[in-house]
Amino acid sequence: MSARFEPGDVARKDNLLLMGFAAAVLTMPLWMQPFGAAYPDLLQRFAIFGIFAIGFNILFGLTGYLSFGHAAFLGVGSYTAVWAFKLLTVNVLPAIVFAMLVSGLFALAIGFVSLRRSGIYFSILTLAFAQMCYNLAYSVLTPITNGETSLQITRTDPRVLDTWISGASALIPATNLFGLEMKGYPGFYFCAALLIGAFYVAMRISRSPFGTMLRAIKSNQNRLNYTGVHTRPYALAAFVISGVYAGLAGGLLACTDPLAGAERMQWTASGEVVLMTILGGVGTLLGPFLGAVIIKFLENIFSAFNDQTLHSAFGFLPDGLENVVVQVTGLFVGEGWHLTLGALFMLLVIFLPGGVMEGVRRVGGLLQGLKAAPRAGVRRATPADSAASGE
Amino acid sequence: MDAAVLQLLNGLDKGGAYALIALGLTLIFGTLGVVNFAHGALFMIGGFCAVTTQKLLTLSKSVKDESVTFFDSYTKIPYLKLWWGETGERIIDYSVPLSILLAIPVMLLIGVAIERGLIRHFYRRTHADQILVTFGLAIVLQEIVKASFGANPIPMPAPAVVAGSAAVGSWIGLSDAVSYPWWRLVYFFFSVAVISAVFAFLRFTTFGMVVRAGMRDRETVGLFGIDIERRFTIVFGIAVVVAGLAGAMYTPILSPDYHMGMEFLVLSFVVVVVGGMGSLGGAVAAGFLLGILQSFASMNEVKSLIPGIDQIIIYLVAVAILLVRPRGLMGRAGVMET
Numbered sequence: 001m002s003a004r005f006e007p008g009d010v011a012r013k014d015n016l017l018l019m020g021f022a023a024a025v026l027t028m029p030l031w032m033q034p035f036g037a038a039y040p041d042l043l044q045r046f047a048i049f050g051i052f053a054i055g056f057n058i059l060f061g062l063t064g065y066l067s068f069g070h071a072a073f074l075g076v077g078s079y080t081a082v083w084a085f086k087l088l089t090v091n092v093l094p095a096i097v098f099a100m101l102v103s104g105l106f107a108l109a110i111g112f113v114s115l116r117r118s119g120i121y122f123s124i125l126t127l128a129f130a131q132m133c134y135n136l137a138y139s140v141l142t143p144i145t146n147g148e149t150s151l152q153i154t155r156t157d158p159r160v161l162d163t164w165i166s167g168a169s170a171l172i173p174a175t176n177l178f179g180l181e182m183k184g185y186p187g188f189y190f191c192a193a194l195l196i197g198a199f200y201v202a203m204r205i206s207r208s209p210f211g212t213m214l215r216a217i218k219s220n221q222n223r224l225n226y227t228g229v230h231t232r233p234y235a236l237a238a239f240v241i242s243g244v245y246a247g248l249a250g251g252l253l254a255c256t257d258p259l260a261g262a263e264r265m266q267w268t269a270s271g272e273v274v275l276m277t278i279l280g281g282v283g284t285l286l287g288p289f290l291g292a293v294i295i296k297f298l299e300n301i302f303s304a305f306n307d308q309t310l311h312s313a314f315g316f317l318p319d320g321l322e323n324v325v326v327q328v329t330g331l332f333v334g335e336g337w338h339l340t341l342g343a344l345f346m347l348l349v350i351f352l353p354g355g356v357m358e359g360v361r362r363v364g365g366l367l368q369g370l371k372a373a374p375r376a377g378v379r380r381a382t383p384a385d386s387a388a389s390g391e
Numbered sequence: 392m393d394a395a396v397l398q399l400l401n402g403l404d405k406g407g408a409y410a411l412i413a414l415g416l417t418l419i420f421g422t423l424g425v426v427n428f429a430h431g432a433l434f435m436i437g438g439f440c441a442v443t444t445q446k447l448l449t450l451s452k453s454v455k456d457e458s459v460t461f462f463d464s465y466t467k468i469p470y471l472k473l474w475w476g477e478t479g480e481r482i483i484d485y486s487v488p489l490s491i492l493l494a495i496p497v498m499l500l501i502g503v504a505i506e507r508g509l510i511r512h513f514y515r516r517t518h519a520d521q522i523l524v525t526f527g528l529a530i531v532l533q534e535i536v537k538a539s540f541g542a543n544p545i546p547m548p549a550p551a552v553v554a555g556s557a558a559v560g561s562w563i564g565l566s567d568a569v570s571y572p573w574w575r576l577v578y579f580f581f582s583v584a585v586i587s588a589v590f591a592f593l594r595f596t597t598f599g600m601v602v603r604a605g606m607r608d609r610e611t612v613g614l615f616g617i618d619i620e621r622r623f624t625i626v627f628g629i630a631v632v633v634a635g636l637a638g639a640m641y642t643p644i645l646s647p648d649y650h651m652g653m654e655f656l657v658l659s660f661v662v663v664v665v666g667g668m669g670s671l672g673g674a675v676a677a678g679f680l681l682g683i684l685q686s687f688a689s690m691n692e693v694k695s696l697i698p699g700i701d702q703i704i705i706y707l708v709a710v711a712i713l714l715v716r717p718r719g720l721m722g723r724a725g726v727m728e729t
Contacts, residue, residue, distance in 0.1 A: 066519045117713060120426055120518050124664045125713060128706040131657055140699030267657060271526060278523060331538050339538070342530025349524040350512070 014203060021286065022196045029185065035297070040188040041256075042300055046293045047191035048252045051198045053276040053288035055245020058202060060274070061283035062211060063238040064218030065115070068123045068270050069130025072110070073103045073243040075137065075265030077250025079144065082151045082260045089161035090153070090173045092182055092190070092255040099251025100244045107243020111236050118221065130267055137262035150261035175255050187256045194252065195289070198245060203285055205241070214238050246273075275345055281357025290356050295341070302340055305333035393560065393569045398686045400559065404575045404644070406682025407582030411637035412659035413666065413674040414586060415630035421606040421669040422626045425510055426521045431656025432529040433631050436501065437494050437638025438647030439536055442545050444490035448483045485550050487643055494639045495632055502631030506624045529652070537649040544646035549574035574643045581640050585633060586675055592629075593671070602626055606669065661709045667722025677720055681705050 024031075028046070032038040037046075052074060059065050077099035084095035114125040137145040145151055155172050162173070175182045177190060205211050213234050216224055224231050254260055263269070272295065280291025310326045310333070317325060332340045352359055412434055419427045451467035471479030482489070509528065513521050548554070553573035560569025593599035605612045605619045612619050638647070645651060662681055666673030687693060689701035712719065 060519075066522065068522075113710065113714065117717060120522075120668070121664060121713060121717070123518075123522065124660055125710065127657060128661055128709050132703045132706040135702035136699055139702050268653070274523065331534075336534055336538055338530055339534035342527045342534060345527030345530065346509075346524055349520055349527065350509075353516075353520060 014207065017285070018200055018203060021199055025192050025196055037297055037300065040184045042296065043188045044191050044256050045296045047188065047195040048249050049276065049292040049296055050195050050289040051252070052246055052249035052273050053280070053292040054198055054202050055242040056273045057277050057283065057288040058205060059238050059242035060277055062206060062214040062218065063235055065235065066123050066274070067126040068267060069126035070242065070246050070273055071265050071267065071269035072130040072133040073107055073246035074250040074269065075133065075262065076106050077103045077247030078254045078260035078264055079151060081251040081254035082153065082258055085153050085175060085258055086157040087160060089159055090175050092175050092177050095255060096248060096251045099247045103247025103250065104240055104244040107240045111239035115232055115235050115239060127267055130265060130270055134262055134265040137265060145262060150259050152259045175258050182255050191252050194248065198248065199289070206285060279348055279355050281355030284357040287355050287357040298340065299337060302333045302337035393565060394690060396565060396569055397571065398690055399683060400571050400575070402683030402686035403579050403679065405686060406679035407579050408637055408641055408655065409659055409662045409682050410675045410678025411582050411585060412634055412655055413662040413678045414589060414671060415633045416659055416663050417669060417671055417674040418626055418630040422602060422623050423510065423514065425513060426518050426525070428522050428525040428656065429529040429532065430634055430659065431652030432532040433634040434638040434655055435536065435647065435649065435652030436532060437498060437635030438642050438651060439540060440494035440497055440635060441487050441490035441547055441639040441642045442540060442647060444493050445486040445547065448486050487547055487549060487640065490639045491636060494635045498632040498635030499628045502628035503624055506627040510627065533649050542649060544648040546646045547642035549643035553577055578640055578644060582637065585636055589633060590671070598622065658705060661705055665709050665712050665719050667719030670721040673719055673721030681708065684708060
């Protein structure tokens with residue numbers, strides 16, 4: 001943010017941003033229609049992974065700590081939520097509260113140890129912890145995690161609150177919010193409401209003195225230490241907050257589909273959230289959510305393609321050429337959609353380190369420059385600033 | 392006692408693979424200052440060099456099978472067998488060791504290409520950017536291999552001469568029952584040989600001296616008018632070759648599939664950190680140490696005491712060491728500390 005704005009100006013802009021964000025999220029079922037993504041299952045994933053990425057951005061984007069183990073908190077959130085369903089009630093509220101609490105405590109423990117080191121050492125420590133959790137969830141903790149078969153709701157669960165209120169039922173109940181089933185659009189709007197709340201909290205954090213402190217840690221931790229600021233509590237707070245966000249996302253995953261498996265905690269899953277944040281724009285408010293939407297959208301679209309759809313798409317080409325084109329594009333879609341992901345990853349880091357948001361800003365700057373040529377120099381400083389803060 | 396000896400051997404073996412990958416990683420950290428998350432994928436590509444060698448050696452021709460008289464039947468016979476009979480068959484049998492001949496030039500080429508085309512532009516970028524771009528590269532390499540070789544593990548037999556087990560027990564005065572696969576012994580000695588070669592190269596050649604000087608202080612070496620960049624390209628190539636050789640020779644132990652690199656990548660990063668960033672000796676020592684610890688932790692006696700310890704021992708040790716000795720076992724100050 002440039003100093004040219006008055007504080008009131010920033011607040012007004014933030015309110016506009018929040019309202020715009022809320023409107024865009026809530027109307028997703030409408031404007032996602034032309035992209036073929038307007039079905040609730042996918043929209044739910046957009047919202048959930050949006051929360052995950054927004055939280056991750058508080059640690060990585062604001063504070064500058066690259067964690068490669070955040071999927072562990074997602075997994076812990078999922079397991080906690082399913083256990084809340086099993087033991088207490090299939091109402092989603094307690095499940096989500098517990099998921100956030102437990103993953104927050106978990107993040108406190110891991111962050112307390114990992115944050116003793118910074119830079120690449122921190123990344124490796126978080127990676128080591130996450131791999132530990134993943135391996136334990138698969139093997140020794142089977143009584144809690146149900147190992148490879150994944151944890152799910154069964155008919156024999158106690159569900160204390162449910163039986164106390166409405167008596168035992170023979171059926172396996174669906175997860176609900178006071179009777180409103182978390183399937184389809186109600187599920188999406190529940191996630192969307194939480195996403196907007198998560199966005200609001202992230203925005204307040206980013207604008208607060210605490211957020212400024214996090215940014216200071218990112219830009220030069222040594223200088224802060226020399227001036228007598230003890231930075232670790234701030235970094236730890238950022239770590240725990242991002243862990244709570246991840247736990248919330250994990251809990252929501254369990255709410256929409258009450259199943260928790262260990263593969264959610266694998267380190268490639270941690271890599272995915274890093275990618276989302278980078279793709280959208282590190283350190284920006286909207287970026288991580290955009291990144292999550294783009295990745296989940298691409299995953300959905302590209303992995304659904306098969307040779308048949310490709311043949312019909314390129315049917316207008318002459319036969320020989322058609323086969324070649326289908327062969328080549330076939331590498332990038334369906335089973336091979338990860339190739340697209342990897343290539344996208346590289347292209348982005350090489351050519352657009354600021355992510356989509358920087359692309360938008362560059363285009364915006366270009367347009368501004370066309371409109372008012374003398375101001376181009378002033379405008380051009382903005383992307384450079386954000387690139388500098390990304391280092 | 393017998394079991395302990397076996398686990399020690401197992402650990403040396405696994406440690407050999409860890410040490411080789413970690414050695415390459417550390418070379419790249421120490422010289423170029425780049426975090427290479429694609430190193431596991433390069434290990435995997437080395438494994439697929441062995442697969443390719445086998446494919447090349449067994450290129451076959453369809454020949455009419457004379458023993459079937461009732462109808463026409465064709466069998467595929469490798470050209471090598473057609474041309475040279477017994478000798479040809481023996482050559483095919485040695486496809487894994489022979490794959491070294493293919494792996495060295497191919498991996499060197501890949502290494503130089505990656506350094507020139509990609510890594511070079513990331514010297515001045517943040518470690519996060521380096522991690523991300525090499526992570527992307529790793530995914531791309533994996534998917535290319537998956538698209539061309541399929542997703543299933545491809546069994547790679549060791550040469551028939553070393554197919555059986557060695558009666559290790561009788562050599563050192565234990566019971567004869569203690570036996571250990573020959574190929575694993577070969578792999579251990581191979582890894583020791585490669586590690587020694589790399590150390591000798593860095594220790595006794597002028598090139599190595601300059602590289603070591605560059606690891607200490609790159610700018611001063613540059614001020615002497617030495618083209619350190621070009622040398623670093625070669626160092627990167629060497630690191631990639633080491634990873635590739637480790638992968639090619641490991642294939643009889645672990646059938647190569649497209650994601651074999653990822654598991655080794657995480658472990659070898661932990662190895663590097665435990666050994667100390669930028670310390671070649673530390674990487675090798677930590678590789679063997681963690682390999683041995685891991686295989687001892689997978690003994691049934693230990694597992695019954697502390698369930699699941701075999702899965703997490705490496706990470707536990709890594710966390711403990713990082714907290715007690717923040718620079719790892721033999722880490723130098725100032726490497727990768729920002």
